[in-house]
Amino acid sequence: KQEVTQIPAALSVPEGENLVLNCSFTDSAIYNLQWFRQDPGKGLTSLLLIQSSQREQTSGRLNASLDKSSGRSTLYIAASQPGDSATYLCADHHNTDKLIFGTGTRLQVFP
Amino acid sequence: DAGVTQSPTHLIKTRGQQVTLRCSPKSGHDTVSWYQQALGQGPQFIFQYYEEEERQRGNFPDRFSGHQYPNYSSELNVNALLLGDSALYLCASSPKRGSAGELFFGEGSRLTVL
Numbered sequence: 001k002q003e004v005t006q007i008p009a010a011l012s013v014p015e016g017e018n019l020v021l022n023c024s025f026t027d028s029a030i031y032n033l034q035w036f037r038q039d040p041g042k043g044l045t046s047l048l049l050i051q052s053s054q055r056e057q058t059s060g061r062l063n064a065s066l067d068k069s070s071g072r073s074t075l076y077i078a079a080s081q082p083g084d085s086a087t088y089l090c091a092d093h094h095n096t097d098k099l100i101f102g103t104g105t106r107l108q109v110f111p
Numbered sequence: 112d113a114g115v116t117q118s119p120t121h122l123i124k125t126r127g128q129q130v131t132l133r134c135s136p137k138s139g140h141d142t143v144s145w146y147q148q149a150l151g152q153g154p155q156f157i158f159q160y161y162e163e164e165e166r167q168r169g170n171f172p173d174r175f176s177g178h179q180y181p182n183y184s185s186e187l188n189v190n191a192l193l194l195g196d197s198a199l200y201l202c203a204s205s206p207k208r209g210s211a212g213e214l215f216f217g218e219g220s221r222l223t224v225l
Contacts, residue, residue, distance in 0.1 A: 004153070034213065043115075043201055044154070044216035089153055097167045098144065099203075099214065101153030 002027040002094050006102035013109055015082060021075040021105045023090035032093040033066050033073050037086045038104070044089065048075070080109045113138060115217035117202050123223045124192050132187040132220045136204030143185040144214070145177060146201040154201055160185050189222075197224045 005024045013019060023033070032051045036044040048057045050066040050073065057064050063076040073090055087106045091099040116135045124130050136143050142161045146154035156169035160179035179185045183204075189196055199221050203214040 036216070041199075041221070043117075043218040044203075046213055046215060049213040091153075095167075097159050098156040098169065099146075099154070100156070103151070103153045 002092060002100050004090060004092050004100050004102035006088075006090060006105050008105060009103070010106040011108070013080060013107075015080060015109055015111050017080050017109075019077040019080055019107070021077070021088050021090075021107070023073040023075070023102055025071050025073070025090075025092045025100075027071075027092050027094055027100070028068075029094075030068060030092050031095065033064075034091045034093065034099065035062075035064050035073075035075050036089045036091065038089060039086050047088075077107075080107075082109050082111055084109050115202055115204050115215050117200075117217035117220050119220055120218065121221045121223075123225060125225050126192055126194060128192050128224075129188065129190045130192060130222060132189075132200050132202075132222075133184065134186070134202030134204075134217060135184045136202075137215050140204035140206050140215070141183050142205045143179060143183065144203045144205070145185070145187045146203065146216075147171070148199040148201055148219070150198075157187070192224045194224050197222060 003026045007022045034049045035047040048064040061078040066073045087104040089104045091101045094100045144159040145157040148154040158168040163179045174190045176188045199219040201219045202217045
């Protein structure tokens with residue numbers, strides 16, 4: 001059974017800090033890895049998709065890396081802002097047809 | 112360009128009833144997947160529809176069924192509702208089945224079963 005684990009489960013930091021969110025997966029045949037943001041009671045917003053042939057992707061203050069050999073991905077958030085407060089989910093594209101999600105990291109950035 | 116749209120946004124049902132949730136995929140997308148997200152958990156894959164057929168299914172009972180129409184929109188039906196079916200139901204679309212491309216999600220339908 002493929003599993004995705006996210007550490008830490010929750011994180012509270014002051015504004016301006018640089019953050020690293022961790023995602024571990026057991027899938028040795030992972031296709032792609034996708035990071036999402038979810039605001040309370042809302043749907044998922046795609047942040048970054050790292051294809052299996054890539055090692056990282058960047059979008060603005062976000063950078064995500066993928067290390068298939070170690071089964072890990074990290075999401076780096078630079079200069080965090082209160083508006084970054086949300087739950088961050090990583091998902092293993094286990095095959096081309098479905099995603100396997102972690103339980104998320106709940107982030108709070110306070111002014 | 113409209114993204115993935117879902118309806119209704121919230122609904123309340125009682126045990127034993129049936130519910131239908133609806134999804135319109137993002138423009139240009141032909142593949143629709145459904146996920147169930149219980150409170151505090153990550154989404155769980157229910158099934159995927161492509162070319163009006165169920166292509167892959169997660170570990171959900173037959174009470175969960177679906178449909179895809181020629182315009183790619185989709186429905187999720189749940190029969191004989193249980194208290195444990197209370198969750199946020201998310202629809203995701205992607206541009207091409209088998210491409211492992213980026214999935215886009217709707218805002219979800221929050222189902223409460225009393």
